[in-house]
Amino acid sequence: MNYSKILKEVKAEVDLLELEGHIANYIPELAKVDPDRFGLHLQCIDGTHFDFGDSQMKFSIQSISKVLSMALAMKLEGVAMWERVDVEPSGNPFNSLIQLEHEHGIPRNPLINAGAIVIADILVSRLANPKVDFLTFVRKLAGSEEIDFDLKVAESEAKTGFTNRALANFLKANFNLKNEVEEVLDFYFHQCSIAMTCRELAETFMVFANHGCLLHNGERMLSASQTKRINAIMQTCGFYDEAGEFSFRVGLPGKSGVGGGIAAIHPQQYSVVVWSPPLNEKGNSAKGMAALELLTTKTGLSIF
Ligand code: GLU
Numbered sequence: 445m446n447y448s449k450i451l452k453e454v455k456a457e458v459d460l461l462e463l464e465g466h467i468a469n470y471i472p473e474l475a476k477v478d479p480d481r482f483g484l485h486l487q488c489i490d491g492t493h494f495d496f497g498d499s500q501m502k503f504s505i506q507s508i509s510k511v512l513s514m515a516l517a518m519k520l521e522g523v524a525m526w527e528r529v530d531v532e533p534s535g536n537p538f539n540s541l542i543q544l545e546h547e548h549g550i551p552r553n554p555l556i557n558a559g560a561i562v563i564a565d566i567l568v569s570r571l572a573n574p575k576v577d578f579l580t581f582v583r584k585l586a587g588s589e590e591i592d593f594d595l596k597v598a599e600s601e602a603k604t605g606f607t608n609r610a611l612a613n614f615l616k617a618n619f620n621l622k623n624e625v626e627e628v629l630d631f632y633f634h635q636c637s638i639a640m641t642c643r644e645l646a647e648t649f650m651v652f653a654n655h656g657c658l659l660h661n662g663e664r665m666l667s668a669s670q671t672k673r674i675n676a677i678m679q680t681c682g683f684y685d686e687a688g689e690f691s692f693r694v695g696l697p698g699k700s701g702v703g704g705g706i707a708a709i710h711p712q713q714y715s716v717v718v719w720s721p722p723l724n725e726k727g728n729s730a731k732g733m734a735a736l737e738l739l740t741t742k743t744g745l746s747i748f
Contacts, residue, residue, distance in 0.1 A: 552681075
């Protein structure tokens with residue numbers, strides 16, 4: 445497969461598209477990002493790398509971190525966690541309060557905000573130093589010590605995260621939050637603030653393409669079954685209320701974030717991360733989705 449040639453074509457074709465998109469501004473610090481940034485990094489299972497654009501620039505991974513916190517919770521808590529959070533697509537916006545009320549405080553899945561807040565609660569209970577230990581886990585997946593929280597982003601979200609506070613309080617009222625609301629949200633805002641380059645994030649997601657083992661040293665981080673479940677949840681729940689559209693157009697398990705990033709994998713083939721800040725009306729990177737659609741169309745490598 446001539447990935448270099450295909451990526452050049454993808455870049456050229458995406459540059460010509462005039463897509464509607466808006467930067468997330470409900471977290472003030474995210475609104476400062478240059479909307480014209482655009483990077484892509486593809487890492488293949490044989491260790492080769494291909495990229496273009498701003499693929500070495502750090503961006504806020506936001507909700508993409510929910511896949512990583514879910515993975516760590518699965519390791520630490522095991523199947524008991526599924527009593528507190530479901531695995532169904534939401535078909536609703538990522539921060540829906542109505543759905544949580546209808547479902548009596550059991551979030552639809554771990555990749556919407558309410559579900560990720562329950563996962564954050566599990567990690568706060570399980571980890572001796574939650575923020576430090578979570579960062580250590582992410583650094584291990586990435587094979588890099590260069591990964592960190594962006595404290596300005598975390599602080600910015602803490603000041604304006606009223607909807608997340610409402611979700612956390614509702615979970616608490618329904619006995620689905622064991623720790624204090626502010627402690628759990630402090631962890632959650634920090635996990636979402638992690639900054640990574642496309643390359644670092646592609647390396648991190650390689651574990652999900654490699655049946656749970658790190659590519660760089662073969663160490664097993666997740667069982668094959670846990671990895672299968674994580675990929676299934678990404679496939680059905682990874683794109684807010686646009687998971688069906690992403691499956692339809694791209695055909696890969698993945699997760700987006702309001703920072704404009706999308707991470708996706710093809711089991712036993714590759715991991716790919718694209719970053720372009722303007723979001724479509726469903727909250728997913730408009731150009732990012734287009735680039736991945738072109739990639740799987742041109743390579744013929746989607747999971748379907
Ligand atoms: N920290 C963001 C929030 O909770 C994450 C949202 C996202 O990327 O979808 O609003």
